[in-house]
Amino acid sequence: MDKKIRILIAKPGLDGHDRGAKVIARALRDAGMEVIYTGLRQTPEMIVESALQEDVDAVGLSILSGAHMTLLPRIVELLKANHLDDVLVFAGGIIPDEDIPALQSAGVCGVFGPGANTDVVAQFIRREVESRPVDQ
Amino acid sequence: MELVDQTLSGNRRALARLISQLEDDSPLAAQTLAAIYGHTGRARVVGVTGSPGTGKSTLVSELAKAYRRAGQTVGIVAVDPTSPFTGGAILGDRIRMRDLAGDPGVFIRSMATRGSLGGLARATTNVVQILDAAGYDVILIETVGAGQSEVDIARTADTTVVVEAPGLGDEVQAIKAGILEIADVLVVNKADREGATNTVRALQAMLDLGTAPRRALHHGVTLAAEQNPYSAPDSAPAWRPPILQTVALESKGITEVAEAIARHQAYLAESGEAQPRRRRRIESELLAILRETLLRRLMDSVSPADVSQMVERVAAREIDPYTAVEQLLASAYH
Numbered sequence: 415m416d417k418k419i420r421i422l423i424a425k426p427g428l429d430g431h432d433r434g435a436k437v438i439a440r441a442l443r444d445a446g447m448e449v450i451y452t453g454l455r456q457t458p459e460m461i462v463e464s465a466l467q468e469d470v471d472a473v474g475l476s477i478l479s480g481a482h483m484t485l486l487p488r489i490v491e492l493l494k495a496n497h498l499d500d501v502l503v504f505a506g507g508i509i510p511d512e513d514i515p516a517l518q519s520a521g522v523c524g525v526f527g528p529g530a531n532t533d534v535v536a537q538f539i540r541r542e543v544e545s546r547p548v549d550q
Numbered sequence: 551m552e553l554v555d556q557t558l559s560g561n562r563r564a565l566a567r568l569i570s571q572l573e574d575d576s577p578l579a580a581q582t583l584a585a586i587y588g589h590t591g592r593a594r595v596v597g598v599t600g601s602p603g604t605g606k607s608t609l610v611s612e613l614a615k616a617y618r619r620a621g622q623t624v625g626i627v628a629v630d631p632t633s634p635f636t637g638g639a640i641l642g643d644r645i646r647m648r649d650l651a652g653d654p655g656v657f658i659r660s661m662a663t664r665g666s667l668g669g670l671a672r673a674t675t676n677v678v679q680i681l682d683a684a685g686y687d688v689i690l691i692e693t694v695g696a697g698q699s700e701v702d703i704a705r706t707a708d709t710t711v712v713v714e715a716p717g718l719g720d721e722v723q724a725i726k727a728g729i730l731e732i733a734d735v736l737v738v739n740k741a742d743r744e745g746a747t748n749t750v751r752a753l754q755a756m757l758d759l760g761t762a763p764r765r766a767l768h769h770g771v772t773l774a775a776e777q778n779p780y781s782a783p784d785s786a787p788a789w790r791p792p793i794l795q796t797v798a799l800e801s802k803g804i805t806e807v808a809e810a811i812a813r814h815q816a817y818l819a820e821s822g823e824a825q826p827r828r829r830r831r832i833e834s835e836l837l838a839i840l841r842e843t844l845l846r847r848l849m850d851s852v853s854p855a856d857v858s859q860m861v862e863r864v865a866a867r868e869i870d871p872y873t874a875v876e877q878l879l880a881s882a883y884h
Contacts, residue, residue: 417574418637418662443638448662453645460651464644467658469566497563 419447419543420470424461425454426485427477434506434528435476441532442474442539458485462492465501471543472502482509482517490521502542506530554585557684562657565684569659572676583676589683593625596688596811597707599669599729602695604715605739607646608798609807610692614650616808617688623655625681628692629670632662639663643692657686669693669700672842675835678706696729704732705834708827709814711735711807714753716745730756733791735810741795741803753793789817851882 423439425432432454439449450468452461465473473493475486486505493501504524505517514525523542526535553571556564572579596613598606607628614624628643639662650656659681661671670693671677681689693703704710712733730736730753738749792810796803818824860874869877 417570418664420570439640443633443640444636446637448632448639448641448660450641450644450660453642453648456651460648463651464658466563467566468660469563469570 419472419540420450420468421447421472421474421539422450422452422461422465422468422470423474423476424452424456424464425476426456426458426461426489427479427481428455429477429479430454431478432476434478435474438474438476438506438526438532438535442536445533445536445540447536447539458489458492461489462496462498465493465498466496470501471546472504472539475503475505475507477505477507477509480508482507483513486517486522487520494521500546502539502546504535504539506535551581551585554582557680558586558589560685565657565680566659568680569677572673572680573661573664573671575673579676583679586680586683590679591682593678593682593686593689594709594815595678595682595691595707597691597693597703597710598713599693599696599700599703599710599732600713600737601715601718604695604713604718605796605798606692606695606713607643609711609713609737609739609796609804610643610690611647611650612796612798612801612804613690613808613811614647614656614688615801616804618650618653618655620808622687623685624657625678625684625686625689626650626656626658626692627661627674627677627681627689628658629661629663629674629694631694632664634665637664657681657684663694666702667700668702669696670702670706674702675706701729701732705831708818708824709734709811711737711811713737713739714749715740716743716749718749734789734814735807736791736793737803737807738793738795739798742797742800746795750793750795757790757793789814789821789823848882852878853882856881 421442423435425435435451439451442449450464450470452464461473475489477485482505490503493499493503503522504526505522506526509525509527517525524538553564553568557568568582571582598610600606610626610628614626617624626647628641630639630641630643632639641660641662643660644658647658650658659677661674661677663671666672674691678689678691691703691707693700710732712729714736715738736753738746738753740746794803794806794810796807798804818827856878860878863869864871864874
C-alpha cells in the first residue's frame with residue numbers, strides 16, 4: 415500500500431485569523447494528503463507534541479501576528495529536540511520578504527505568502543517529502 | 551522490532567511510528583502485531599459515536615479529562631472521513647481537544663477512514679491494540695460522524711456510547727435500525743438546548759419498545775439468545791442503556807457518563823458477558839482479516855490488463871458484467 419502524506423497545519427501565536435490555514439488545509443486535502451488541523455492559538459510545545467503523536471511528514475504554520483521570527487525558529491528547535499529532524503517545516507501568512515532568508519537558514523524550508531498558488535504548495539510538499547530518506 | 555521495544559518502554563515517538571506502519575499496511579505490520587499481542591487486553595476500550603455535530607469530540611475531550619483526574623492514562627483514536635474523490639482528508643478532532651495538549655498521560659491520534667465504510671478506519675482495531683500494549687489505561691475511540699449503519703465500533707469497543715443532540719430527528723429516527731441498537735450508554739448532549747427533554751423521551755420510548763435480549767443483537771448477527779453459544783447465562787439481567795444528559799462544552803454531566811461507563815464495564819464482568827463479547831470480537835476480527843487476505847490473494851491472481859479489456863467489452867455491450875466476471879475467474883484459475 416502506498417504511504418499517505420500526513421501534514422499538520424497549525425496556527426502558532428495569538429492572531430485569530432485562520433482563513434489562510436483553512437484554505438491550505440483544503441488544498442492539501444484535495445491533493446490527496448491527510449491534513450491534521452489543530453485550530454487557533456497553539457504554543458510551539460503544543461504543535462510539536464501534535465506533530466510527534468500524529469507522525470506527520472510536514473508541519474505547515476500560518477502566522478499573521480508578526481511574531482514569526484520568534485515562533486518559527488522555536489518550533490524548528492523543539493522539533494529537533496524531540497528527534498523530529500526529518501519533519502519538513504513550511505510557513506505562510508504575512509511574512510515580509512526580508513525575513514525569508516533568516517527563516518530559511520533557521521530551518522523553515524518554504525515560505526508562502528498571500529496569493530501563493532496552492533497547487534505549487536502541494537507540489538513543493540510532495541517533492542520535498544518524497545525526496546527525504548525513508549527510515550523504518 | 552526496535553520500535554516495538556521502544557513503544558513498550560514508553561517512547562511516544564516510536565508509538566506514533568508504529569501506528570503509521572499499521573495505517574500504511576507496511577510489510578512489517580503483521581510482525582509488529584504479533585510482537586505486541588501478548589501485551590494487549592489490559593486497557594478498557596470505550597467507543598463514542600453519533601451523528602456529525604452532536605459533540606463527540608468535545609465529549610471525548612471531557613471524558614479524557616475525567617479519567618485523568620482519576621489518575622488514569624488515556625489514549626484517543628479520532629476517526630474522520632477520507633474524501634472518496636481525492637483520497638485526502640481533513641482531520642479536525644484535535645481542535646476540540648485543545649485542553650489535553652501538553653499532558654504526557656494522553657496520546658491522541660487522528661485517523662482517516664481511507665475508504666472504510668463502517669465508521670472506523672481499517673487499521674483502527676490494530677491501533678487500539680498498540681495503544682493498549684503501550685500501557686494506556688483507557689482508550690477512547692471517536693468514530694466518524696455516524697448515521698444509521700456505521701456500527702463497526704461495537705466490534706472494537708467494550709462499551710459503546712452513542713451521542714445524540716436535540717433537534718436532529720423525530721421519534722421514527724430513534725426506532726430505525728442501526729446505531730441506537732449498539733448503545734450501551736446513551737448521551738443527549740447540548741442538553742441546555744430546546745427540545746432536549748423530547749429527545750430523552752423519544753430515546754426512553756425506544757428503549758421501552760425493545761424487548762428482545764439485546765446482548766444477542768451485536769455485530770449484525772441476529773441470533774436469538776438461546777442459539778448463541780457465547781451469550782451470557784439466562785440468569786443474568788439484561789443491560790438497559792442509561793440515558794444521560796450533558797452539556798459537554800460546559801463540562802456538565804461528564805462524571806455521570808464516566809460512572810455509567812464504569813457501571814457497564816462492571817456489568818460485563820459480573821454478568822459473564824465480557825467473555826462472550828471478547829470472543830465475538832476476536833471472531834469477527836479473525837474473519838475480517840481472513841476475508842481481506844483472501845480477497846487480496848484472489849485479486850492478485852486477476853491481471854489488470856484482462857480487467858480493462860473486459861471493461862471495454864462490457865462498455866461496448868458485447869458482454870454483460872456477470873459473464874465478464876466468470877471469464878475473468880476462468881482465466882485466472884484455468
